[in-house]
Every structure is written in structure tokens, then in C-alpha cells.
Amino acid sequence: MxxxxxxxxxxxxxxxxxxxxxxxxxxxxxxPDFRSTDGLYNQQYDYPPEQILSHTFFMRWPEEFFRFYRDKMLAPSAKxxxxxxxxxxxxxxxxxxxxxxxxxxxxxxxxxxxxxxxxxGSVHRNYCMRCHKFHSMEEILHSEGVPRCSCGGIIKPDVxxxxxxxxxxxxxxxxxxxxxxxxxxxxxxxxxxxxxxxxxxxxxxxxxxxxxxxxxxxxxxxxxxxxxxxxxxxxxxx
CATH class of the missing domain: 3.40.50.1220 (TPP-binding domain)
Structure with a gap:
């Protein structure tokens, strides 16, 4: 057998x-996965993906974080x-x-x-860091720069x-x-x-x-x- x-x-x-x-x-x-030969960790960016996807990087350089996040972490057409x-x-x-x-x-x-x-966590859940209002993946995808809530707070993915x-x-x-x-x-x-x-x-x-x-x-x-x-x-x- x-x-x-x-x-x-x-x-x-x-x-x-x-x-x-x-x-x-x-x-x-x-x-794409992260660790295979053609995964994210083996591609070239200004910063290593592990660094970009860290809490410190997100807090310090949110615009750079979201540029990478939209480009590499969101796959709206995946089935x-x-x-x-x-x-x-x-x-x-x-x-x-x-x-x-x-x-x-x-x-x-x-x-x-x-x-x-x-x-x-999930890319489909995103919350304002100030008022905790929920935001969808589509809002993050179609925003520019650092996504912000109507209250002015930064929206953070629940990942x-x-x-x-x-x-x-x-x-x-x-x-x-x-x-x-x-x-x-x-x-x-x-x-x-x-x-x-x-x-x-x-x-x-x-x-x-x-x-x-x-x-x-x-x-x-x-x-x-x-x-x-x-x-x-x-x-x-x-």
C-alpha cells in the first residue's frame, strides 16, 4: 500500500x-512561499523581507512597509x-x-x-491603530502611501x-x-x-x-x- x-x-x-x-x-x-529557492527571502530588495516585515520597521518606515506589503503580501486574485x-x-x-x-x-x-x-493573522482584517475601526483588504490595496482611517489613525494589517x-x-x-x-x-x-x-x-x-x-x-x-x-x-x- x-x-x-x-x-x-x-x-x-x-x-x-x-x-x-x-x-x-x-x-x-x-x-509565493518565503523560503524556497525563488521565494521572497531569496529575492533582492533594499532591505531583507524579514526586516521589512518586522514591528520595528512598520513603526519607523510605514510607507516603505506598505509598498512591500501591497506588492508582495496581497494576492487579491488568488483562488x-x-x-x-x-x-x-x-x-x-x-x-x-x-x-x-x-x-x-x-x-x-x-x-x-x-x-x-x-x-x-489575516490580510483580510485591518484595524485603525487609534480607533480600532475595521478596514478591508481592498481598502489597503487601493490606498496610497500609508493607509489612514477617517479618524486619522494608521491602519495596521492584522498579521x-x-x-x-x-x-x-x-x-x-x-x-x-x-x-x-x-x-x-x-x-x-x-x-x-x-x-x-x-x-x-x-x-x-x-x-x-x-x-x-x-x-x-x-x-x-x-x-x-x-x-x-x-x-x-x-x-x-x-
């Missing part, structure tokens, strides 16, 4: 499946791919209890997933920048979901970014599945490793 057949069998036998995904889930929708749609279907069937994602693109919700825990902590409520709920899971599928992540990568340590079951095109640092802990794209591995559930 090959890896994908085993995945299907385990899915049938499991009752509480949790999916934890990274950038590789969205690359098939045309959203859910096979992986997003398969996960939404599994949730609809009562198999999948939660999607935990490091992505900020909102594609899981667009595909129909209801229980999505966004560790790093976790470098130097900022994760939302503790989202993190705790993610931990709870993983603890209760009888099957944990991790896909499209190199498992190198903490604290997110440490979440799999809370899984105590014996159906840990790692799906990634290349090897990850935690392959040795997995009960099943599938070196394939997420879309290819999950398309059989559509």
Missing part, C-alpha cells in the same frame, strides 16, 4: 482529524486550490475538526472551511509581524485541537518556524502524517511521510 492509500485508510478509521498547514498549501494558488477544497469537504463530512494555518491569505475560508485557526507574539487564544485553541486529534496531518511547511513548528509536540497519537515536497526536520517523528504536493496528496478526497 502506498502513502496516499494509507492516508485514505487512516482517514476512514479516524474521527478527529486536524490539519496543520504552511506556505506550501498556498503555492499552488500562485502565492483556493485542490488542497483547500479537499479540506473543506472533509470538514463538511465531519472528519476534519480544524485547520490550523500559518498562512494569512484567507483561502481556507474562501474554499468553505469553517473552523480555521490563523496563527499569523503577526516579526517581533510580535502570536495571539495566545488562537495558539491555545490550536494546542487543544492537536491534543484531542487522533490523526494529525501536517502539510506544506518546513517546520522550522517557531513557536508554530512546536505545535506537533502536543500530538500524542500514532497517525502523524507529514506531506511536503521535500524532507522536513521532523520526518523522523512521523508515522507516514508523503513527499508530494498537498494538492496531489489530498485530491482523492474531493
Amino acid at each position: 502506498n502513502g496516499i492509500e494509507t492516508l485514505h485508510q487512516w482517514m476512514q478509521e479516524s474521527e478527529r482529524v486536524v490539519f496543520f498547514g504552511g506556505a506550501g498549501v498556498s503555492t499552488e494558488s500562485g502565492i 483556493p486550490n485542490k488542497a483547500h477544497r479537499a479540506l473543506a469537504k472533509l470538514e463538511e463530512q465531519g472528519k476534519l475538526t480544524a485547520v490550523i494555518t500559518q498562512n494569512i491569505d484567507g483561502l481556507h475560508q474562501m474554499a468553505g472551511s469553517k473552523k480555521v485557526l490563523e496563527l499569523h 503577526v509581524l516579526y517581533e510580535e507574539g502570536l495571539d495566545q487564544q488562537v495558539l491555545q485553541e490550536s494546542v487543544d485541537q492537536i491534543r484531542r486529534a487522533d490523526m494529525l496531518i501536517i502539510g506544506g511547511t518546513s517546520l522550522t518556524v517557531y513557536p508554530a513548528a512546536g505545535l506537533l509536540d502536543y500530538y500524542t497519537g500514532n497517525r502523524l502524517v507529514l506531506i511536503n515536497k521535500t524532507a522536513t526536520a521532523r520526518d523522523g517523528l512521523a508515522n507516514l511521510v508523503i513527499n508530494e504536493s498537498i494538492g496531489k496528496a489530498l485530491e482523492g478526497f474531493l
Whole structure:
């Protein structure tokens, strides 16, 4: 039995499946990841992306931050791919209890997933730093320079920048979901970014599945490793 057949069998036998995904889930929708050879971290800018996407940089040079953010972090034309749609279907069937994602693109919700825990926030939520009024992604996209609220405050995307902590409520709920899971599928992540990568340590079951095109640092802990794209591995559930 090959890896994908085993995945299907385990899915049938499991009752509480949790999916934890990274950038590789969205690359098939045309959203570049950060760490691949042609990812954002290997492109040339006046400043490294890690620096631009830091809290300090945002506060000090907001105009430069938003120039990069609009250009590289927003993908308004991106659509859910096979992986997003398969996960939404599994949730609809009562198999999948939660999607935990490091992505900020909102594609899981667009595909129909209801229980999505966004560790790093979402580009679809933006708030005025002064009056906390909500603003849409479209407002940010079509603004110029530093986007400002009608009250005059700067609008900040609800995404976790470098130097900022994760939302503790989202993190705790993610931990709870993983603890209760009888099957944990991790896909499209190199498992190198903490604290997110440490979440799999809370899984105590014996159906840990790692799906990634290349090897990850935690392959040795997995009960099943599938070196394939997420879309290819999950398309059989559509």
C-alpha cells in the first residue's frame, strides 16, 4: 500500500482529524512561499523581507512597509486550490475538526472551511491603530502611501509581524485541537518556524502524517511521510 492509500485508510478509521498547514498549501494558488529557492527571502530588495516585515520597521518606515506589503503580501486574485477544497469537504463530512494555518491569505475560508485557526493573522482584517475601526483588504490595496482611517489613525494589517507574539487564544485553541486529534496531518511547511513548528509536540497519537515536497526536520517523528504536493496528496478526497 502506498502513502496516499494509507492516508485514505487512516482517514476512514479516524474521527478527529486536524490539519496543520504552511506556505506550501498556498503555492499552488500562485502565492509565493518565503523560503524556497525563488521565494521572497531569496529575492533582492533594499532591505531583507524579514526586516521589512518586522514591528520595528512598520513603526519607523510605514510607507516603505506598505509598498512591500501591497506588492508582495496581497494576492487579491488568488483562488483556493485542490488542497483547500479537499479540506473543506472533509470538514463538511465531519472528519476534519480544524485547520490550523500559518498562512494569512484567507483561502481556507474562501474554499468553505469553517473552523480555521490563523496563527499569523489575516490580510483580510485591518484595524485603525487609534480607533480600532475595521478596514478591508481592498481598502489597503487601493490606498496610497500609508493607509489612514477617517479618524486619522494608521491602519495596521492584522498579521503577526516579526517581533510580535502570536495571539495566545488562537495558539491555545490550536494546542487543544492537536491534543484531542487522533490523526494529525501536517502539510506544506518546513517546520522550522517557531513557536508554530512546536505545535506537533502536543500530538500524542500514532497517525502523524507529514506531506511536503521535500524532507522536513521532523520526518523522523512521523508515522507516514508523503513527499508530494498537498494538492496531489489530498485530491482523492474531493
